[in-house]
Structure formats: structure tokens, C-alpha cells
Amino acid sequence: MDKKIIGIDLGGTTAKFAILTPEGEIQQKWSIDTNILDDGKHIVPEIIESINHRLNLYNMKAEDFIGIGMGTPGSVDSEAGTVIGAYNLNWTEVQFVKKLIEAGTGIKFAIDNDANVAALGERWKGAGENDPDVVFVTLGTGVGGGIVAGGNLIHGVSGAGGEIGHITVDPEGFECTCGKRGCLETVSSATGVVRLGRFLAEEYAGDSKLKAMLDNGEEVTSKDIFEMAQEDDPFALMVVDRVCFYLGLACGNLGNTLNPSSIVLGGGVSAAGEFLRSRVEKYFKEFTFPQVRESTKIKLAELGNEAGVIGAASLALKFA
Amino acid sequence: MDKKIIGIDLGGTTAKFAILTPEGEIQQKWSIDTNILDDGKHIVPEIIESINHRLNLYNMKAEDFIGIGMGTPGSVDSEAGTVIGAYNLNWTEVQFVKKLIEAGTGIKFAIDNDANVAALGERWKGAGENDPDVVFVTLGTGVGGGIVAGGNLIHGVSGAGGEIGHITVDPEGFECTCGKRGCLETVSSATGVVRLGRFLAEEYAGDSKLKAMLDNGEEVTSKDIFEMAQEDDPFALMVVDRVCFYLGLACGNLGNTLNPSSIVLGGGVSAAGEFLRSRVEKYFKEFTFPQVRESTKIKLAELGNEAGVIGAASLALKFA
Numbered sequence: 146m147d148k149k150i151i152g153i154d155l156g157g158t159t160a161k162f163a164i165l166t167p168e169g170e171i172q173q174k175w176s177i178d179t180n181i182l183d184d185g186k187h188i189v190p191e192i193i194e195s196i197n198h199r200l201n202l203y204n205m206k207a208e209d210f211i212g213i214g215m216g217t218p219g220s221v222d223s224e225a226g227t228v229i230g231a232y233n234l235n236w237t238e239v240q241f242v243k244k245l246i247e248a249g250t251g252i253k254f255a256i257d258n259d260a261n262v263a264a265l266g267e268r269w270k271g272a273g274e275n276d277p278d279v280v281f282v283t284l285g286t287g288v289g290g291g292i293v294a295g296g297n298l299i300h301g302v303s304g305a306g307g308e309i310g311h312i313t314v315d316p317e318g319f320e321c322t323c324g325k326r327g328c329l330e331t332v333s334s335a336t337g338v339v340r341l342g343r344f345l346a347e348e349y350a351g352d353s354k355l356k357a358m359l360d361n362g363e364e365v366t367s368k369d370i371f372e373m374a375q376e377d378d379p380f381a382l383m384v385v386d387r388v389c390f391y392l393g394l395a396c397g398n399l400g401n402t403l404n405p406s407s408i409v410l411g412g413g414v415s416a417a418g419e420f421l422r423s424r425v426e427k428y429f430k431e432f433t434f435p436q437v438r439e440s441t442k443i444k445l446a447e448l449g450n451e452a453g454v455i456g457a458a459s460l461a462l463k464f465a
Numbered sequence: 466m467d468k469k470i471i472g473i474d475l476g477g478t479t480a481k482f483a484i485l486t487p488e489g490e491i492q493q494k495w496s497i498d499t500n501i502l503d504d505g506k507h508i509v510p511e512i513i514e515s516i517n518h519r520l521n522l523y524n525m526k527a528e529d530f531i532g533i534g535m536g537t538p539g540s541v542d543s544e545a546g547t548v549i550g551a552y553n554l555n556w557t558e559v560q561f562v563k564k565l566i567e568a569g570t571g572i573k574f575a576i577d578n579d580a581n582v583a584a585l586g587e588r589w590k591g592a593g594e595n596d597p598d599v600v601f602v603t604l605g606t607g608v609g610g611g612i613v614a615g616g617n618l619i620h621g622v623s624g625a626g627g628e629i630g631h632i633t634v635d636p637e638g639f640e641c642t643c644g645k646r647g648c649l650e651t652v653s654s655a656t657g658v659v660r661l662g663r664f665l666a667e668e669y670a671g672d673s674k675l676k677a678m679l680d681n682g683e684e685v686t687s688k689d690i691f692e693m694a695q696e697d698d699p700f701a702l703m704v705v706d707r708v709c710f711y712l713g714l715a716c717g718n719l720g721n722t723l724n725p726s727s728i729v730l731g732g733g734v735s736a737a738g739e740f741l742r743s744r745v746e747k748y749f750k751e752f753t754f755p756q757v758r759e760s761t762k763i764k765l766a767e768l769g770n771e772a773g774v775i776g777a778a779s780l781a782l783k784f785a
Contacts, residue, residue, distance in 0.1 A: 278621050292722065294626075297615030301598050301724020303760035306614075311721045311754040313714060323754040394633060398718060401631045402612065404621020434631040434643035440623035 148465075149205075151252070152458030153192065153215040154259070157181065157233030160192060162199070163454040167211060167465060169270045171451065175199065185235040189242055193249035200250075207251035214255045214460030215242070216262030216453050220304060223257050255460035259453060261298050261307060264291020266456025267409050271447040278405040281446070282309050282396070284414035288330040288337070294403055310334070312398070314391040319344075329395045333388050335414055338367035342384045353380030371417040385417075385424065393428020400433045400441040411446030418445060468785075469525075471572070472778030473512065473535040474579070477501065477553030480512055482519070483774040487531065487785060489590045491771065495519065505555040509562055513569035527571035534575045534780030535562070536582030536773050540624060543577050575780035579773060581618050581627060584611025586776025587729050591767040598725040601766070602629050602716070604734035608650040608657070614723055630654070632718070634711040639664075652711045655734055658687035662704045673700030691737040705737075705744065713748020720753045720761040731766030738765060 147166065154161040157179060164173040177195050180187040196213070200206065219231025226243020228236060246254045257265075264281035273279035277296040283289045290309030292299040299306040310330035311323055318327025319340060332341045346359045355373045358365055373381035396408045408429075415421060426443040433441065448455060467486065474481040477499060484493040497515050500507040516533070520526065539551025546563020548556055566574045577585075584601035593599035597616040603609045608630030612619040619626040630650035631643055638647025639660060652661045666679045675693045678685050693701035716728045728749075735741060746763040753761065768775060 276622065278619070278626070292614075294612075294614045294619045294621075295617030297617065299598070299614045299723060301614075301757075301760075302596065302726040303724060303756055305724040305754075305756040305760065306598070306722070308721055308724070308754065308757070311757075312718050313721070313752045316710075316714060316752070321754075325752065325754055328754070390636075394636060398632050399722065401628055401633070402626070402719065402722065403619060404623060404625040404628070406622040432633045432636070432645065434625075434628065434641075434645055434648070436623055436625040437621075437628070437631075440621075440625065 148209060148211045150211050150458040150461040151196065151213040152454035152456070152461075153213065154262070154453030154457055155179065155188070155192070155215060155217045155234070156259070157218065160188075160195075161450070161454050162195065163451075163458065165455065165458045167462060169455055169459065171455070173199075173203075174454070179234065181233070181235045184237065185231075185240075188234060188236075189240065189245045190249070193246055196250050210252045212253040212255060212461030212464035213246060213250065214257075214262070214457040215246075216257060216259040216457040217242070218259055221256055221258045222304070223255070223300070226254060226256055228256070253461070253464045255463060257298065257457075257460055258291075258304070260289035261291040261300075262456040262460065263411065263452040264293060264307070264456065265298060265459050266448055266452035266454070267411060267446050268293050268456075269459050270455050271452060272409045272444040273407055276406040278403060280309070280399050280403060280405045280408045282392075282408065282410050283412035284333055284335075284410060285412035286335055288334045288412075292403065294405070309395065309399070312395045314394050329391060332391045333414065335367040338370055338384065338388050338414065339365055341387055342370055345384055345387065346380070349380050349383065351379055354378050355381040355384070367414055368416070371414075371420065375417075375420055385421075389421065389424035390428050392425045394432050396425060396429045396443060397432025400429065400437040404437050405441055407442045407444045409444050409446050411452065415445060468529060468531045470531050470778040470781040471516065471533040472774035472776070472781075473533065474582070474773030474777055475499065475508070475512070475535060475537045475554070476579070477538065480508075480515075481770070481774050482515065483771075483778065485775065485778045487782060489775055489779065491775070493519075493523075494774070499554065501553070501555045504557065505551075505560075508554060508556075509560065509565045510569070513566055516570050530572045532573040532575060532781030532784035533566060533570065534582070534777040535566075536577060536579040536777040537562070538579055541576055541578045542624070543575070543620065546574060546576055548576070573781070573784045575783060577618065577777075577780055578611075578624070580609035581611040581620075582776040582780065583731065583772040584613060584627070584776065585618060585779050586768055586772035586774070587731060587766050588613050588776075589779050590775050591772060592729045592764040593727055596726040598723060600629070600719050600723060600725045600728045602712075602728065602730050603732035604653055604655075604730060605732035606655055608654045608732075612723065614725070629715065629719070632715045634714050649711060649715045653708050653734065655687040658690055658704065658708050658734065659685055661707055662690055665704055665707065666700070669700050669703065671699055674698050675701040675704070687734055688736070691734075691740065695737075695740055705741075709741065709744035710748050712745045714752050716745060716749045716763060717752025720749065720757040724757050725761055727762045727764045729764050729766050731772065735765060
């Protein structure tokens, strides 16, 4: 029997697990709740227990596996296998994840940041077509990303490589939680889209359901805005156009800088699909020079929720 | 005797040669004029002749060398060892440089774009301190660059990686030769600095030597503008501040994206030295989020003209 790999996608509410072939085919999936009580000290032991339980259940042994890979929130030291500052896990102190999981399972372990791992997943088995140069942008509660360039995940000198959400798209834009102004995240995350809507509503005078809802103080989500735009609400279309202008500018400069084969849009906001993609592409073409415009593609993510476990598992291939 | 490497920096007026140790110490240097007549068909034969002549003169043989590396203008296919579209060499058709030089010298040959090669040089023996993540920006007649990320030079899918001069810094900015608007090159190349000066002069009302010169239609260079700024001419200071704002924005987003250990400024405009660097750094800090602000440094290039031959020679180390 060929050896397998295990991928873990650790999040604030659940930890997703998968057993995959070295070619990236998922053979089994399961998940457990993430227990963040007591400074998150139960998380790693429960992951170990769940893996060992699964292996027993299916009569598998540590020797049947090439390795385990995991994506996690927080600041990751991939070399040391440690995590710090993962606030949605209550991990404020350094966690020695690699050491504990290797000791507890007898299987080699690799770890990286969750956005990076999702990028690896989309690059390997999704829209990235396993090319050596692929950029992944997640448009969710925040905006994150991962960059694969020259075949490597780019971490940078302090692990902040791929922080696409903090690209400055408007030097005089909104304040960001990071302390600076005009970050892509402030105008294209789920909350950013709504913020931009509220801001633009002040100046908009035409007839619009969205404008009326915002003026009435009704709760509006980014999903609502995209839906109203798809129903031709003129103000919602204007907000979406501005969101796509900023995304096209950021993606354009990623293209001008790295010339990846594709820039892949994922995360909740990308559920708007082709409606979003085509508009981002329009501005992307405006903001790229010819060689990049013709060779770098704007694509939608293909793996959805599974990008995390697949990309995580790919980390373990280095032990093959 | 340890084997040596040869670096060639091919330009529109001269081809510079150097023989180096594998550690990057230059042992000999020479140069020849670049003969661009007859569609540049003499260039490669004259390079071969010059190398063979040099080897004969010093009683060296092909076996004494690990390889030859070369930086060239134009679009380079590093794999194939070919160049096309190097207009300052009159190379409009594909040139089979690798094939010819290997046949003519009996030494293995590697080639890359001149801006990439200069980046490799500064990264290896200059301001980059041989770190795995270094970005190089050349501010000359145009603005070029090279990106080393995860230890690799980043070419991208069609070789346009590292085209830092075409990062969009102002969506409504000046038209660029590439056809789009607001490229970094339009406001921070030697001609871009002057263009920005002329543009800002229209609105400037105060007392200024630079403003008077521009209004009188006198010829002004980017060097003049930096010199007048260093002599406290208020309008020249305003122009330099705006140039540094755009450079700081572009470098900031390179930092937010790649988190290199350093972004190195080279080329003629960087002769303004610390006066330029400190101002770019000020805006860089404004446009980066804390983790990048604290870990990515803005530096001046250290190798000057020698970056080309040193970086070119480093290409040959892959044959070691």
C-alpha cells in the first residue's frame, strides 16, 4: 500500500481532518469541534487523540503515513513548528505544536499559516493548476493571501509575506485595524464592502433599494450588496464597481510584480462568482502592462472549504 | 587551482567582463565596445573572441571555469538561452546566445535579464547580504527591478516578474510608454522626476530657482532637481517629496506583499544617496503594516556598476 498524508485545517470553531494520497486525492474526511477553553490548551491534545482514534479505527499505523501537515491561524514559525498570537484559538503564548503532535502520533509534522496553506491547496489541486507562480487572495471577514513564486511559498523575513489584505490601495483611504490607511482589506473584506457602501451612500442621490436600506439604518451584508447589484440596483452596482476597482488595482500590481500564471480569488465574498471575477479582471487589465495583461489570469477558487486540508496535506510531501 | 566564473554585463555601449572566484571576488576586469551594426550580429562573435583572447593571454583554459553568466537587455528565455527585442542592441530577431557562446568558448553559459542580474549581484555581494528575500529597484532612464523571493529569482509565467517600474502608483497618473497610466517609472525615473517637476510647477506659486528654470524653458535634469532640493529650494523639495511618496508607496506594497529583508535602491537617481533613501523610508513606513515596517529595510545599492558582472557571474554557479 502506498503511504498516505494527513491534512489538518485548524480554525476557531472546528478542526477539519483529511487522509489523502500523495497525489492529493481525499480518501477520508472528518472534523472535531475546536475547544478553545483554558487558553486553548486542549486543542493540540484533542487533535492527537482524534488522529490516533481514527488510525485505530481503520487499523492504520504511523508507518502508513508520509507525514501530517496543518494550517493554523496566528503567527507560525514553520522551522520550529510553533504558533503564537492565534487569538481566535486563545493561543497568546507560544505553542509547541510540532513537538507535541510528533511525540503524540509518531508521524512527522509540518505547519504553516492558514492563508498560506489554502494558497498551496488551490495551487496544487485547484485553480492554480500546480504552476510554479500562483497568488491566492481570500476575501472573507478579513482579506488574506498566499504567494507561491518560483515554486516556493513566500514567507519573507518575518513571515509576513503574502499579507495581501494590507496592500495600500488608497493612500487617503479608511483606517485599518493594522494602524495604517487604505488597506485592501478595508474596502474588499465582507465588512469592507459594507463600509464602502455606507461611505458612498453619503454622496449618492439616485433611487436605490440599497441606498434606502443604508439610510434607514437596516443591517446590510456584503452578500446583500452583491445580490442587489446582480438585480441591477444602480447604487449597489456602483459599490461593487468600486470594490472591483480596488481589487483590480491590487491584483494588477501583484501581476506587475510577480507575473504569476494566475491570481485566484477565494473566500466568502468570492461567492459572487463570475459577476465579481469579470469586474476585477476589467480593472486588472487597466492596471497591468501588456506582457502581464496577456499572461496572468484572474480566476475563481475551485476547492472551497477543502483548500485548507489539501494544502495542509501538501506540506507533508516534503517528508516523502 | 580553484575553478573560476566569468560574468558579462552586456549593454548598448559596452560589454563589461570580469573573472571572479566562486565566492564572488573579482580578480580581473575588462570591457569592449558593443558593436550594434548589422542588426547586432557582431555582438556575440566579439564577446566570444574577447573571452578566448583573454584566456590565451593569461594561459587559462575552458576547464579552468565553472561557467559564464551574462546579463542582457531585452526579453530573455533563460532555459533556451535566447534573447529577443533588445532594441538598444538592434536585436529584433531571436538571438541564440547560449548555443553560440558555449560552442565558441567550450564553457557552460547561463543568461538572464540585466535588471534581474543586477538584483542578483546586489543580493549576493551588496546590500542584500545574501538573504533569501531581497528586492532591487533600479532608478535610471527607466525604472527596472529584480525580485529574489524564497531564494529564487522570480521570472513569472512570461518573464515579466520584477517589472517594478510598471507598478501603478496613481490610477489617474501620467501615461507610460507601456500604454497604461500612473506607472512608477513615469514619476521616478530620471525623466519621470523632471516630468513630475514640470507638472507640479504649473500649480506652484512661491519663489524657487527650479520653478524659474522650468518656467523659462531651461533644460533641467533629475540630478539638478535633487541638487536644488539639497540646497533647500522649496519647490525642488516639494518635487523630491512627491517622488519619494510614490517610491515609498511602491516599496511599501512590495514589502506588504513579499516582506523581503531589504528593498535596495540603485541606478542613477539613487546617486542622491541618503537624502533620497531617508525620504523613501519615511513614506515606506507610512504604507506598511507593523510587522513589515519593523522587518523590511530600505537600503542603497552598494556595488554600483559592478552589480551587473557580479550578478551575471552568480548565474554560472548553478554549474558548480
